[in-house]
Amino acid sequence: MSSHAHAGGSTVHAPMAEPSGFIRKYIFSVDHKVIGIQYFLLALTAVVIGIVLSLLMRFHLVWPNATLPFVSGGQMSQEQYLALVTMHGTIMVFFVLTTAPQGGFGNYFLPIQIGAPDMAFPRLNMLSFWVTFLAFVSIIAAFVVPGGAPISGWTGYTPLSGLGEITGPGEGWGQTLWIVSISLFCLASLLGALNFIATTIDLRAPGMSLMRMPLTVWGWFVTAILGLLAFGILLAGGILLLLDRSAGTSFFIPAGLVVNDQIQAHSGGSPLLWQHLFWFFGHPEVYIAILPGMGVASHVLSTFARKPVYGYRAMAYAICAIGFLGFMVWGHHMFVSGMSPYSGFAFSVLTMSIGVPSAIKTFNWLGTLWGGKIQFKSPMLFALGFVSLFVSGGLSGLFLAQPAVDNMLHATYYVVAHFHLVMGVAAIFGIFAATYFWFPKMFGRMMNEPLAKIHFWFTFVGAYCIFMPMHFIGIAGGIRRYADASAVGFLAHLQPVHQFMTIAAFITGAAQLLFLCNFFYSLKFGPRASKNPWNATTLEWITDSPPPIDNFGGHYPSVYRGPYEFSVPGVVDDFIPQSLEPSQVARVK
């Protein structure tokens, strides 16, 4: 790639040579596509671990006295249950919901969709991945250190997380590793965010104006801005927490704290300070997990409804509005912390105002479907599932956004149901939609469609079976984080509901094996994919499957139109690629 010339609108380069040698090509690669797949595989590993942890939790909730072969002492202790809660949350939020949509698909498709040969800073990109990998190794190591995994939840609330071993098993080494892992993850995400933003601003192909970017790119772009502004806060908080634990400072630990009959030698710190720092990061993090999914859902719905996205501009602005508002609502996680009712009111109103851009998105998704020639392919099913779960999960957010209601529900399963539907499962459906949609492009082969559909129906129905009853348990007073509710008088009668959810969880978990089989089988034996198997319009579909090392084989596209030109009246095909010159569009005579 040493020379370039402008020929008409498109730029032609000599094709770039692939690096030779296994290590440079697959391990320490600077190619954004390889790094994207590395992120994806990391998230896939993490999600398997995360699901196993959640199944263990569900099992324990229903059969608390069962003897388990791999648990020391045979029966799971309450602390071990809390360790499962902590590790499940941490692994899922950071290493799945943040890693797969942004690190995985964002890395792979953002440069291609804007017509760039790579990220702006490829080596930085490689560094981001490997630091994320170190963070993952560090969190997994927490399972095997003395004391085991931490028990202070994925939010690491102080003072539980700030005092060391005295507060429980896992709060020694395990908690330290947790902080190190999260700090490394923050660092990697900051570098990644920098790369994403610079790439989107400066590497767009000629003609790719902001309002011609696919909504996926909008999702990744705004997510990166959120990450840039949020992860530094958690990193700073993590450093202070580490100092509290290891250097004897008192940022978060109050004076006169008595733990296990011992007065702690700390003075005057504020546990709430940690909550503020954590949730100032934590709420944007929720949108970091979901915005790429919104982008993918819009993209896939439009493609398989064979219609332009309804209200493209409104969709792009709504993503920006959600991102912006996301920074002003962290207090709604702290309604029960004794905050002033005036702040509570402000946070409440701001929180509910996020309903406005969310509703714009939902109605525009429905508007996109309205009157479309809908093709129920597997990516489409998952995108529809995303919309469904986002709405069902989002509605309960309106209740929780009110301090008076939240005070009652905060410690219950209602909250667990809410965030699992809206952030967890919805985002996972976004990831599945993206996987089924882009698998042909990434690996050059098609996935098995009937198997994908079976996978969809089991997962979709399963997710509702697990999380809908959870709302009722919450309203009935079922307290979250209790390791054994069967021993609590007023909760014992809810056990049959728990049993139903556990059975649903095991069936849904087993259905994921269908996905794994389909994924790995299709990698090797799936039928070959053409360049554009879905008749889609954006730039990734004009290049080979999988794309060459410089994405477009020495030819750089120019862009002539918006991203969703489906079923344009008077045009022969029902889609017009973004890079097709106006003179080349075949029109009906």
Next chain:
Amino acid sequence: MPSTIATEDIELIHSGKGPGGGNFSGDTGNGGDSGDSSGASSVPQRAYVTGMFIGLAGILMFFMAFVSAYIVRKGMPASGWIPLQVPRLLWLNTLVLIASSFTLARAHSCFTAKDEDGFRHWWATTTILGTLFVAGQILAWRQLAAEGIFLASNPSSSFFYVFTGAHGLHLLGGILALLYVQFRATRKVARGTAIEVVSMYWHFMDGLWVFLFLLLYLGR
């Protein structure tokens, strides 16, 4: 973080060599009009300036988290806060760092005027002043330690060490970047960009320190 900043700078300076970097002829990163969709031709050079802006925004958020923690922690009831007598040496250090910004600006204008000797001279002066600042900060730590004031002695001293430590590490990254430009970055286009972004970083770290110093001094 700080080590990463250094890596970031190295990445920036490598602009001529990076994959996808060598193919673009570039102006020396004049900031550019990033809003429009101009072609891929001048991209990476401009992207380094954009990247530095973005990086600085991230670093700013990182420090602002410490600053808000400082304000909250100090305002706690029964905070046990004993105002820290800031070592007087810090005034001198601050002057040295402010001076380094001026010598850096001088170096930059020499570079624009194609005065290579002047550039090297003032750039080296900046590096020396920066190193002096870091040495001065370490000396201030030692003075405090000699008085028996350590990281965990008091919340005010905790924050003092956190602020100076985090800033100092970032500045060390800046010094590495200055050295890199002095001795390694010779390719013309990449060098212009490198000088541009390293200057941005340095002036930012200078301004940030003045802010932190005023906070430590006036807000003690």
